[in-house]
Amino acid sequence: SEVSNLYQEFARGYFSMYVTGPWNLGEFERRLPPELAEAWATAPLPGPEGIESGVSLAGGSSIVLFRSSERKEAAWKLIEFLSEPGQQLRFFELTGDLPARTESWEAESIASNERILAFGEQLKRVVATPKIPEWEQIATRIMIRAEEAIRGSATIDQALEALDRDVDRLLEKRRWLLEKRGLLPEASPS
Numbered sequence: 001s002e003v004s005n006l007y008q009e010f011a012r013g014y015f016s017m018y019v020t021g022p023w024n025l026g027e028f029e030r031r032l033p034p035e036l037a038e039a040w041a042t043a044p045l046p047g048p049e050g051i052e053s054g055v056s057l058a059g060g061s062s063i064v065l066f067r068s069s070e071r072k073e074a075a076w077k078l079i080e081f082l083s084e085p086g087q088q089l090r091f092f093e094l095t096g097d098l099p100a101r102t103e104s105w106e107a108e109s110i111a112s113n114e115r116i117l118a119f120g121e122q123l124k125r126v127v128a129t130p131k132i133p134e135w136e137q138i139a140t141r142i143m144i145r146a147e148e149a150i151r152g153s154a155t156i157d158q159a160l161e162a163l164d165r166d167v168d169r170l171l172e173k174r175r176w177l178l179e180k181r182g183l184l185p186e187a188s189p190s
Helices: 006-012 022-031 072-083 085-095 102-106 114-122 135-151 156-180
Strands: 056-058 126-128
Parallel strands (some): 056 126
């Protein structure tokens, strides 16, 4: 939380590892000094051996077609067009956002880039973010509590207990609403 310019501090060696996503590749390439252009790499998240090794959250965006749309046919044609491997490759070239279609990954600009391929490996081990409105608030609390443990202002157990309380507080209203609508069983007294 004290890093004012991520790229400068990385270049200075303030930290040697940074967990981020493919959206940041272009920024690192643009903002790091030329002498560090080849001095950094990407890698899938580490973790214990097995199927759940180094699991990450799937991010990105979705293209949707609303049920109430008055232009469903035209919208569907646009979705099909944007989903074509060639269009996804062009979008990647313009924005740096990775293509969802695996066929697009065969293009030379992707297949020959080791930094991008690490994210391709990571995509084999992702889970969707929770589909709840409170998710961003929860993610922020995770970062805050992890930093407390890293800095030593809380033990790992203390940080996890505090995170548990934080998340309970954030989800309290949601549970209440779901219970009132009969979508959750009422909590049994402990």
